[in-house]
Amino acid sequence: MRLRPLMIALALLAPAGARADLVYVLNSGEASVSVLDAATREETRRIPVLREPHHLVLTPDGSELVIADSGGNELLFVAPTTGEVLRRVRISNPYHLEFSPDGRFLAVASLRRDQVDLYDAATLELLQRFRPGDMPSHIAFTPDSKRFFVTLQGDRSVAAFDTETRTQLWTAEVGKDPAGIIWHRGRLIVGIMGADHFVTLDPETREVRPAFTLGRGAHTIFPSPDGRALYATSRVDSRLAEVDPETLQVRRVWNVPGGPDCLTFDPEGRIWMTLRWSGRVAVLDPARPDAQPAFETVRVGRSPHGIFFKPRREGVGGDFAQAMPGAVSGTRPLSAPVPPRTVPAAPLPGGATPAAARPAP
Amino acid sequence: MLDPLIRLWVDVSGAVFEGAVQPALYAAGLMMWADDVQEWLDFALLGIVQIVLVYAVCRPLEAVRPVEPVSNRAAVLTDVFYTLLARLGLLPLIAFVLLSSAERMLNGWLADAGFVPPTLETLIPALREMPLLALLLYVLILDFGEYWRHRFQHMFGWWYALHSVHHAQRQMTFWTDDRNHLLDDAIAAVWFGAVALLIGVPPAQFVLIVMLRQLAESLSHANVRLSFGRVGERLLVSPRFHRIHHGELSAGEDGRNYAVLLPVWDWIFGTADFDRKSYPRTGDPNAPESLATGGWLRQQIDGFRELGRALRRR
Numbered sequence: 001m002r003l004r005p006l007m008i009a010l011a012l013l014a015p016a017g018a019r020a021d022l023v024y025v026l027n028s029g030e031a032s033v034s035v036l037d038a039a040t041r042e043e044t045r046r047i048p049v050l051r052e053p054h055h056l057v058l059t060p061d062g063s064e065l066v067i068a069d070s071g072g073n074e075l076l077f078v079a080p081t082t083g084e085v086l087r088r089v090r091i092s093n094p095y096h097l098e099f100s101p102d103g104r105f106l107a108v109a110s111l112r113r114d115q116v117d118l119y120d121a122a123t124l125e126l127l128q129r130f131r132p133g134d135m136p137s138h139i140a141f142t143p144d145s146k147r148f149f150v151t152l153q154g155d156r157s158v159a160a161f162d163t164e165t166r167t168q169l170w171t172a173e174v175g176k177d178p179a180g181i182i183w184h185r186g187r188l189i190v191g192i193m194g195a196d197h198f199v200t201l202d203p204e205t206r207e208v209r210p211a212f213t214l215g216r217g218a219h220t221i222f223p224s225p226d227g228r229a230l231y232a233t234s235r236v237d238s239r240l241a242e243v244d245p246e247t248l249q250v251r252r253v254w255n256v257p258g259g260p261d262c263l264t265f266d267p268e269g270r271i272w273m274t275l276r277w278s279g280r281v282a283v284l285d286p287a288r289p290d291a292q293p294a295f296e297t298v299r300v301g302r303s304p305h306g307i308f309f310k311p312r313r314e315g316v317g318g319d320f321a322q323a324m325p326g327a328v329s330g331t332r333p334l335s336a337p338v339p340p341r342t343v344p345a346a347p348l349p350g351g352a353t354p355a356a357a358r359p360a361p
Numbered sequence: 362m363l364d365p366l367i368r369l370w371v372d373v374s375g376a377v378f379e380g381a382v383q384p385a386l387y388a389a390g391l392m393m394w395a396d397d398v399q400e401w402l403d404f405a406l407l408g409i410v411q412i413v414l415v416y417a418v419c420r421p422l423e424a425v426r427p428v429e430p431v432s433n434r435a436a437v438l439t440d441v442f443y444t445l446l447a448r449l450g451l452l453p454l455i456a457f458v459l460l461s462s463a464e465r466m467l468n469g470w471l472a473d474a475g476f477v478p479p480t481l482e483t484l485i486p487a488l489r490e491m492p493l494l495a496l497l498l499y500v501l502i503l504d505f506g507e508y509w510r511h512r513f514q515h516m517f518g519w520w521y522a523l524h525s526v527h528h529a530q531r532q533m534t535f536w537t538d539d540r541n542h543l544l545d546d547a548i549a550a551v552w553f554g555a556v557a558l559l560i561g562v563p564p565a566q567f568v569l570i571v572m573l574r575q576l577a578e579s580l581s582h583a584n585v586r587l588s589f590g591r592v593g594e595r596l597l598v599s600p601r602f603h604r605i606h607h608g609e610l611s612a613g614e615d616g617r618n619y620a621v622l623l624p625v626w627d628w629i630f631g632t633a634d635f636d637r638k639s640y641p642r643t644g645d646p647n648a649p650e651s652l653a654t655g656g657w658l659r660q661q662i663d664g665f666r667e668l669g670r671a672l673r674r675r
Binding site: 028029048050051071072073074090091092093110112113114115129131134135153154176177193194216217235236238257258259276277278279299302303 | 371376395492
């Protein structure tokens with residue numbers, strides 16, 4: 001906090017014209033994508049899509065943002081730096097999607113056709129179609145890309161798949177209406193939306209254990225880019241929790257009205273989250289000790305769901321969250337650790353760029 | 362101009378969903394349907410707005426220029442019950458629950474067959490940049506589909522047996538629009554779903570289209586001596602135009618004026634009657650009395666009986 005006056009002073013001295021970071025927000029109830037200026041918190045552009053965009057993911061090389069328009073039966077490939085729509089690919093009802101960490105595969109879950117598709121990531125050739133059960137929802141890969149897992153909302157379970165043999169390995173019951181899922185240090189963590197807690201699932205023994213309790217409608221969980229915390233949401237009790245990645249103990253809980261859903265992080269560690277029911281995005285800085293209720297909100301379109309922070313400052317790629325030291329969790333974990341590095345600072349409001357920012361913790 | 366209204370709508374529906382609907386879903390163990398029910402909530406809330414709007418517009422018109430006096434208030438009350446069921450989203454919700462699994466199965470089969478359902482915008486890419494024109498085209502295509510569904514309701518005996526619940530009303534008012542047999546409503550939902558599968562219907566536009574259509578339909582059923590004039594009668598279905606369709610001599614296969622929103626379809630297919638002085642008595646002389654004056658449940662049961670008779674006659 002003591003750095004802030006210094007940063008502002010430096011910003012005033014820095015050359016103008018630096019490009020602001022962008023935040024992409026998928027308005028699932030309004031058939032559009034809001035593009036926010038991360039510095040001014042203003043919506044600068046709205047990209048029309050066909051029907052109902054829910055989730056998005058960056059391509060393994062970081063060059064394209066893939067937006068799944070489930071009702072429109074399309075994948076949109078967008079240049080993350082400019083927001084330009086590069087191409088569209090017809091795919092039936094893509095809901096959640098994830099690239100394997102080695103970049104070879106793209107898995108797509110289709111909530112409204114009860115199928116999971118495995119594609120060749122480079123050519124988008126369909127390699128295998130699975131019919132694992134009712135309402136396939138969220139996807140997570142293992143770090144070695146050999147397996148991936150999908151929550152089945154209608155079947156209280158998680159299904160496991162092998163990317164090499166292209167077979168379904170097993171299904172394990174985890175609890176009512178499972179939703180978000182991540183790979184975390186050899187285990188899976190799953191949000192039990194029909195209950196108030198998250199569970200861990202051991203992929204070898206299939207043992208299910210309570211992980212932590214958050215609130216009604218436990219939904220999604222994301223690792224912070226530095227790997228020092230997990231952040232989990234609940235949609236009925238509208239809470240965000242910071243969770244210790246080692247012990248899975250809840251460290252802090254924020255009440256965030258509006259139905260917090262998906263999260264993304266900026267290089268300063270701030271959390272940007274979609275609020276499904278209020279048509280807004282909330283920005284929360286967990287570094288602030290008085291963080292309740294010190295979060296700001298930005299109006300976007302209806303029922304915002306997927307969200308992605310795209311840094312445009314020099315030296316930080318769109319995949320910075322996967323490239324941070326300690327990023328060994330998440331839906332796209334690294335197969336090997338990367339060397340630590342300092343994150344360049346974000347431009348400040350007005351277009352100026354501070355000369356330095358705090359290093360990644 | 363519409364932005365403040367849309368934002369107000371998002372805030373109100375979001376607050377209702379977060380404060381009341383979602384906790385109820387959680388308590389009932391139905392969280393897996395949360396996203397879908399959020400869409401359904403639009404129908405329910407818009408239904409309330411519709412009822413208020415329709416009442417505010419049609420009730421004064423019926424008071425000032427009625428075609429006939431209201432002599433059977435019980436029959437009107439039955440229609441009010443139909444309206445509340447349909448417009449507060451209860452029937453769409455039931456249809457959704459019943460059809461959801463079937464829809465997922467159908468989507469899976471289509472994907473296996475290599476068919477990716479198109480949308481108008483994928484068929485006509487220029488429409489991606491012209492949402493208003495796209496909306497007009499959706500209205501046009503859906504209304505065309507509704508015209509033919511309505512014609513088939515009168516053309517096939519078994520289908521008219523169900524549809525006669527709607528036509529049996531002798532005391533037609535703006536409440537009569539939703540007076541339909543449940544099975545007839547279910548067939549209509551499947552019909553509409555098939556059209557939607559062929560052209561795709563954007564969710565936000567779908568809600569708007571349904572609202573506009575239902576407002577127009579309520580007005581067209583009103584007990585009011587109102588014609589839209591020589592030109593207007595050919596552009597939009599008026600109370601007079603639709604009353605001819607409900608006339609006693611127009612029941613069953615002898616129907617005229619089938620259009621729901623745009624009379625152009627009757628014009629094109631030779632079923633239009635633009636006699637602007639005619640305000641005939643309404644009802645279906647061949648229908649059982651219970652379909653005219655019975656309560657909601659009696660009409661539903663007897664509708665099934667009529668359907669059985671029609672099928673046996675084939």
